[in-house]
Amino acid sequence: MHWSSLSGNLSEIINFSGHVAPSEKHAGSLLEGFSLTQINTLAVKDNFLVAGGFQGELTCKFLNKKGVSFCTRVTHDDNAITNAIDIYDSLSGATHFVASNNDCGVREYDVESFQLLNHTHFPWAVNHTSISPDRKLMTVVGDHLDGLLVDHHNGKTVSSLVSHQDYSFASAWHPDGRVFATGNQDKTCRVWDVRNLSSPIAVLVGNLGATRSIRFSADGQFMVVAEPADFVHVYSTKADYSERQEIDFFGEISGVALSPNDECMYIGIWDRTYASLLQYNRRHSYAHLDSYF
Numbered sequence: 024m025h026w027s028s029l030s031g032n033l034s035e036i037i038n039f040s041g042h043v044a045p046s047e048k049h050a051g052s053l054l055e056g057f058s059l060t061q062i063n064t065l066a067v068k069d070n071f072l073v074a075g076g077f078q079g080e081l082t083c084k085f086l087n088k089k090g091v092s093f094c095t096r097v098t099h100d101d102n103a104i105t106n107a108i109d110i111y112d113s114l115s116g117a118t119h120f121v122a123s124n125n126d127c128g129v130r131e132y133d134v135e136s137f138q139l140l141n142h143t144h145f146p147w148a149v150n151h152t153s154i155s156p157d158r159k160l161m162t163v164v165g166d167h168l169d170g171l172l173v174d175h176h177n178g179k180t181v182s183s184l185v186s187h188q189d190y191s192f193a194s195a196w197h198p199d200g201r202v203f204a205t206g207n208q209d210k211t212c213r214v215w216d217v218r219n220l221s222s223p224i225a226v227l228v229g230n231l232g233a234t235r236s237i238r239f240s241a242d243g244q245f246m247v248v249a250e251p252a253d254f255v256h257v258y259s260t261k262a263d264y265s266e267r268q269e270i271d272f273f274g275e276i277s278g279v280a281l282s283p284n285d286e287c288m289y290i291g292i293w294d295r296t297y298a299s300l301l302q303y304n305r306r307h308s309y310a311h312l313d314s315y316f
Contacts, residue, residue, distance in 0.1 A: 104125040243260055
């Protein structure tokens with residue numbers, strides 16, 4: 024569903040309860056499409072949307088075009104949940120996306136051709152991957168106590184991230200490209216500096232549950248951390264993460280997102296959505312920023 028913060032209207036983009044098939048022809052696309060896809064993760068950037076399913080499905084759609092552009096099943100492994108998707112612009116200017124999967128694979132695709140560019144295999148299920156702003160490094164976290172910092176170009180491990188006590192589910196990069204954060208089932212979010220990975224520069228403890236979602240604001244001044252239910256924490260990066268605002272409500276949290284202009288935070292709640300819960304410093308009225316899913 025697409026909800027416009029301008030008009031308040033809710034409209035259907037794709038209905039996965041029935042049959043979804045691509046309207047374009049691309050190599051590797053399943054022309055027969057999918058039926059009754061259970062969506063586990065979703066990513067949107069500009070006019071491009073990627074949805075990942077419980078059976079390794081990937082469905083790609085341009086929001087300014089009718090129909091679905093590309094459908095594929097990345098694996099037929101019995102444990103094939105697509106856990107996370109990250110869409111980003113490559114150094115060449117092309118749009119790519121990375122899919123992290125329970126089959127221990129991380130796959131990178133080109134959006135123009137929908138061709139698989141890289142497939143990196145890890146020894147454990149990958150729950151989340153994020154690309155550094157300079158596109159040189161990649162964080163990889165999953166069903167292991169240690170996370171990994173990986174060379175994005177060749178897939179080789181640069182360093183292990185040793186500190187968490189359980190499996191990790193989230194990661195995010197600060198816009199400066201030096202700092203990133205990982206979220207874990209041990210109820211902590213740990214902040215790292217790539218210049219010294221011997222220990223995290225901050226260990227932020229939640230209230231009740233695992234850290235399931237992390238986002239930095241585009242200006243780098245704030246970091247938002249969501250627990251599975253009831254609590255979302257907003258940290259000031261300028262205050263070395265020592266200043267925190269806590270948003271407390273009742274409900275299971277499916278994820279958090281920050282608007283591109285850093286003015287609003289959107290929190291996904293199972294069966295409902297709270298919007299505009301937090302405004303930073305409104306400076307402009309961006310009438311075109313109305314795409315939230």
